[in-house]
Amino acid sequence: MRVLPSSVGAAAGAIALIVLLGSPPARTDATTPSDATNTESSAPLPKAQARFLSSTGVSEALGALRAPIEAGVGAESRADAAQILTIGIPHEFYFSRVAYSGFGGFYGRGGSWRTDYPRADEIFLSFIDRLLPNLDAYLSEFVVFLDDPDLRRFPFLYALEVGRMALRPAEIEGLRGYLLQGGFLVIDDFWGTREWANFEYEIQQVLPGYEIEDLPIDHNIFTTFYEIDEVIQVPNIGIRNCTAFSQADLSRCPTWERDGFIPMVKGIHDEKGRLMVIINWNTDLGDAWEWADDPYYPFVYSKYAYEMGVNFIVYAMSH
Amino acid sequence: MxxxxxxxxxxxxxxxxxxxxxxxxxxxxxxxxxxxxxxxxxxxxxxxxxxxxxxxxxxxxxxxxxxxxxxxxxxxxxxxxxxxxxVVPQRNFVGILIDDSQSMRITDQDGVARSDFVQATFGSEGSELLTALEEKFTLRFFRFSRDASRLNDMADLSYSGTATNLGNAMVRAQEELAGVPISGLVVFSDGADNSGEVLAESLLPLQAAGIPVYTVGLGEEELTPDVQISRVEMPRTVLAGTSLVVDVIVSHRGYSGRTVQLVVEDTGLLLASEDVTFERDGEPVVVRVRIQAQDAGPRLLRFRVSIQPGERVTENNVRDVLVNVVSDAEKILYFEGEPRWEVKFLRRAVSEDENLQVVLLQRTAEGKFLRLDVDNAEELAAGFPKTREELFRYRALILGSVEASFFTHDQLDMIADFVSRRGGGLLFLGGRNAFAEGGYQGTRLAEVLPVFLDDELSSGVGPYFDELFITPTRAGLTHPATQLGADNSEAVVERWEALPSVTTLNPITRLKPGATSLLTGGTEEDRERQVVLAFHRYGRGKVVVLPIQDSWIWQMHADIPLEDQTHETFWRQLLRWLTDGVPEQVGAQTERELVEPGQPVNILVEVGDSAYAAVNNANVVAVVRDPSGDSMTITLEWDVEQDGQYGGRFLTTSPGLYEVSILASRGGDTIGTAVTYVEAAPSADEYFDASMRGTTLRRIADQTGGLFYTPENVATLAEDISFTGAGVTLTxxxxxxxxxxxxxxxxxxxxxxxxxxxxxxxx
Known part of the structure; x- marks a missing residue:
């Protein structure tokens, strides 16, 4: 299992950036972010723990795990992503951020998949812990790669900025198997027709022949936990600059990016009509999660984003 | 001597x-x-x-x-x-009872049919025995098979009776001869009674009257060589699409080492075939046949073993079984205490099974419940059922990871009653708030479980966690819930052992007495360390435990191909088995599912109210539709000895299928309905277990003061009766x-x- 710990995130980010800058070979080059990270992240791990994550070596890891585990939750919650399945008892739910191959950078912070990472994930999970206290969730950020065979052990994926996504064949295969087998993917934070076109192209590589459909507001996903009666556009943190001066008169602050004026929630269903992918287009739930504690970020957006987030989780775990 | x-x-x-x-x-x-x-x-x-x-x-x-x-x-x-x-010569009567059933036609080893001895003794040419008897007694002849009647002419014996009822024959003869001095009854028979009645009860009046019964055993005590389908054990009602493992008991004599083929047909369509190898002589073989219940409706399944060269009786190689395949949707309540992946994948596994409706009630947060697949807005609106009526609507209950303290005492009692009184199926899943980890120790539900919760591993300082590689137990090899669609036991083991490991948070290793373990798990080398699937009967229902937390791995693991149906098959079979045999408010059955045309059929109906308490004042009516489509209505009477039980009978006329529809009501309100079927067809029962039953015949003689004979030593019968018989005697x-x-x-x-x-x- 290749996971990207935040402690080595900078190294991985740097590697990803190098790869992304040399975008043409990204699809075939052996030094793709996932491969590079694999080498980087697994090396410092204790042997047994690292193997627990592999599909074949689960039992070897249990020498350490079988005895009652005394490691506290506190220690665990701050642990590196790579250690999540090895320290303590594995959790039921992991908020799994997809580290996909892509092109272009984002404010020099690495691949577009890393947008808002890890702060958005951490804050989101700390709220989830309070909103869904019954959920046995791992409360820290966690990153997975689409070509990892153990991807399927995490049936909930979150991917954003997919306008810059450029999947390699192995990732396409991995994601296709994952989704058709029963996995659930949440897409967020991509704007306008150009990014849509890119995403559409990529997802059709993954799921050829599957239609992207608008999800009506009476779809179960809007009522599974919270009752949501309107899809609203959640702006990025940039709105803070406007609200700070406009005395919270939100109508004067633009919420769109590029030509993405109308927020949309779309979905892709499998052959049996079960939702596999939920697509949040022209909206940025991630920023609303990340900046929920910022006094200048409007509460109305955070509330909506968290309600949507909770609904996604509950829906994915029951439908 | x-x-x-x-x-x-x-x-x-x-x-x-x-x-x-x-x-x-x-x-x-x-x-x-x-x-x-x-x-x-x-x-x-x-x-x-x-x-x-x-x-x-x-x-x-x-x-x-x-x-x-x-x-x-x-x-x-x-x-x-x-x-x-x-006895005084010519002053006493002797009743001669002659078996007129089909089994008398069987030819034994000496090449002589059993009936030939009767003809030779009592035929027109006469015999020494007949003369001796006639000298001393006045003889009265009776023929018997299912019923008994006077026989005036030996030519009336047809040997075509399809059942033998010895007890009834003796009682009838005694009644016919009431009022005259009887020295005794002489029974000429192979003793192969298949009436299912208790013989000892029929002997009581004879014993009381001091009438000895002399039995003459015709035929051999062992029919060799012969193959017979002795018994087929399968439920009379199954859910459409269910995989069944049917036990077929095949007996044989004289074919040790031989392999024969057992086939199962549904109106000519081959459902399954299995090779049977006979081992020690005379030792019956239990064959587990896997069949799939297909189209809904009453199905007549035929189990057949091919005829072997030299076989003495070929009619006993075939046995028919009537099974009612129903296509109702079995309603199951799945109550889960937290968001879990098991919920999603369990629901997906059974979503396409039209016969299973899993209603989900999931506590997503404190006081907040998600309801899915409910029938209407009111169902479960207030959370977990608070009344028996509400809970007993479901045929099975799955409890996920939900702590015992969530339930009130009454709710825990209700769940126990759900199994013991309502007869529902209860499945406990593993999880961090299940079993001992959920605080169930010492609660009413701990009594209900088939396993002990006080495992020493649960008392560790921290939570328990283990990875389990799974293997079926001996019982699991042939259990309908653990087949995974395999054809034979080897394939069952192979499939389970090839599955990826799962994990558990509930250490459970000890079964209660009487419980059966179907799956165990442990390390890859020692897969028997912990219970993975076990069950027992509790009252009218059954309780099943599956203390693992992530069976969804069998769907999502990287090694599982997309088209693999293992996870789906497992859950469908498990839930079908969980609801199998769960009683309805009104349950109907007939005493036998196959009868001879012209025979009466006893209908037995059980009626309970919505809380499954027996109802004695119901109005229960049966509408019987015969093969020609005509209907008749019968009112069933309450059986005073048994609460909630009603009975009635009707007479079959022509051969074919009879549909019996039951409607139970009270005060004008319908309690429930039920349907059962009976097939009227000529029976071959007489050819099963058709060897001469020396033991039965000796017992009759011993208990009444008579004697047992075979054709070889029967010559002294007349003299023996004169000294040992009852009636008018002299010294x-x-x-x-x-x-x-x-x-x-x-x-x-x-x-x-x-x-x-x-x-x-x-x-």
């Missing part, structure tokens, strides 16, 4: 057994003893005086021999007599002084003394 006895003792042993021994001496005893003393004392004194060359030992031996001789003479002088009670004395054995003893003793003297040179 009997002949030698008769030669030596003048009469047969039976007469000595039946008669009383006495001395009919014409002289007073003292006189005789005095005479004996007069003879004996001088003799002893003579022996004592005449010493000669004899030793003390010689004199002792010779005196003993001589005294023995004297003793025999004294015995004879006392005139030993046998006092016998015998007669038979002298025993002239028994040849006494002469031989006298001669022997004399020769002995003479020989001894010669040998010792005392002459």
């Amino acid at each position: 009997d002949t030698i006895f008769e030669f030596l003792f003048k009469y047969r042993l039976l007469l000595f057994q039946e008669g009383d021994f006495t001395f009919a001496s014409p002289w007073p005893v003292l006189l005789v003893l005095g005479g004996v003393a007069v003879v004996t004392l001088p003799a002893l004194l003579t022996y004592r005086a005449a010493r000669g060359a004899s030793s003390r030992w010689d004199r002792g031996v010779m005196a003993a021999l001589r005294l023995g001789l004297v003793a025999i003479l004294v015995f004879i002088l006392f005139r030993p007599t046998l006092i016998l009670t015998s 007669e004395e038979r002298d025993l002084w002239d028994m040849p054995i006494l002469l031989f003893l006298v001669l022997g003793l004399m020769a002995g003394e003479w020989g001894y003297r010669r040998k010792r040179s005392l002459i």
Whole structure:
């Protein structure tokens, strides 16, 4: 299992950036972010723990795990992503951020998949812990790669900025198997027709022949936990600059990016009509999660984003 | 042996057994003893005086021999007599009961049909036995198979009866002969009673009246060689699409080492076939046949073993079973205490199964519940059911990871009653708030579980976690819930062992007495460390435990191909089995599912209210639709001895399928409905277990004071009845002084003394 710990995130980010800058070979080059990270992240791990994550070596890891585990939750919650399945008892739910191959950078912070990472994930999970206290969730950020065979052990994926996504064949295969087998993917934070076109192209590589459909507001996903009666556009943190001066008169602050004026929630269903992918287009739930504690970020957006987030989780775990 | 006895003792042993021994001496005893003393004392004194060359030992031996001789003479002088009670000739009746069933046609080893003996004995040409009987008794003939009736002409025997009811035959004969002196009943039969009635009850009136029954066993006690389908064990009602494992018991004699093929057909369509290898002679083989219940409706399944060369009876190679395949949606309540992946994947696994409706109630947060697949907005609106009526609507209940303290005491009792009284299926899943980890120890539900919760591993300082590689137990190899669609036991093991490991948070290792484990798990090498799937019966229902938390891995693991259906198959089979046999408010069945045309059918109905308490004041009506489509209505009566049970009967007329629809109501409100089926068809029952039942026939004779015969020794029957039978009797004395054995003893003793003297040179 290749996971990207935040402690080595900078190294991985740097590697990803190098790869992304040399975008043409990204699809075939052996030094793709996932491969590079694999080498980087697994090396410092204790042997047994690292193997627990592999599909074949689960039992070897249990020498350490079988005895009652005394490691506290506190220690665990701050642990590196790579250690999540090895320290303590594995959790039921992991908020799994997809580290996909892509092109272009984002404010020099690495691949577009890393947008808002890890702060958005951490804050989101700390709220989830309070909103869904019954959920046995791992409360820290966690990153997975689409070509990892153990991807399927995490049936909930979150991917954003997919306008810059450029999947390699192995990732396409991995994601296709994952989704058709029963996995659930949440897409967020991509704007306008150009990014849509890119995403559409990529997802059709993954799921050829599957239609992207608008999800009506009476779809179960809007009522599974919270009752949501309107899809609203959640702006990025940039709105803070406007609200700070406009005395919270939100109508004067633009919420769109590029030509993405109308927020949309779309979905892709499998052959049996079960939702596999939920697509949040022209909206940025991630920023609303990340900046929920910022006094200048409007509460109305955070509330909506968290309600949507909770609904996604509950829906994915029951439908 | 009997002949030698008769030669030596003048009469047969039976007469000595039946008669009383006495001395009919014409002289007073003292006189005789005095005479004996007069003879004996001088003799002893003579022996004592005449010493000669004899030793003390010689004199002792010779005196003993001589005294023995004297003793025999004294015995004879006392005139030993046998006092016998015998029936008065021609004053008594004897009922002759002749088996008229199909099994009498069977040809035994000597190449003679069983019925041939009857014809030879009682046929037009007559026989010594018949003559002897007629000399002493007035004979009344009866024929019997399922029923018994008077027989006036031997030509009326057709040997076509499709059942044998010995008890009924004897009772009927006794009734017919009531009022006349009966010496006894004689039964000519193979004793293969298949009425299912308790014979001892039929013997009571005969015992009370002191009427002995003489049984004549026709046929061999072992039919060799022969193959027979002895029994087929399968439920009478199954859910459409269910995989069944049916136990078929195949018996054989004389075919050790042979492999035969057992096939199962549904109106000509092959459903399954299985090879059966016979091992030790006479040892029945239990064959587990896997079949799929397909189209809904009543299905007549035929189990058949091919006819083997030289087989004695071929009709017993086929057995038909009527099974009602229903396509109802079994409603199951799945209550889960937290968001979990098991919920999603369990629901997906069974979503396409039209016969399973899993209603989900999931506590997503405190006081907040997600309801899915409910029938209406009211269902479960207030969370977990608070009344028995509400809970008992479901046929099975799955409890996920939800702590015991969530439930009130009454709710815990309700769940226990759901199993014990309602007869529902209860499945406990593993999880961080399940079993001991959920605080169930010491609650009412801990009593209900098939496993103990006080495992030493649960008392560790922290939470328990283990990875489990799974293997089926011996019971799991053939259990319908653990087949994973495999065709045979080897494939079952292979499939389970190839599955990726799962994990558990609930250490459970100890089964309660009477519980059955179907799956176990542990390390890859030792897969039997912990219980993975186990169950037991609790009251009317069953309780199943599956203490693992992530069976969804069998769907999502990287090694599982997209088209693999293992996870789906497992859950469908498990839930179908969980709901299998769960009673409805109104349950109907017939005593037998296959009857002969013309035979009555007993309908048994059980009625309970919405809380499954027995209802005794219901109005229960059965509408019977016969094969021609005509209907008749029967009102069923409450069986006073059993709460909630009603019974009635109807008569089948023509062959074919009869549909029995039950409607139970109370005060104008319908309680429930039920449907069951009966097939009327000629039966081959007579050919099953058709060997002569010596044990049964001997028992009848022993318990009534009669005797058991075979054709070889039946010649003395008439005389035996005259001395052992009941009726009008007279007493007669038979002298025993002239028994040849006494002469031989006298001669022997004399020769002995003479020989001894010669040998010792005392002459």
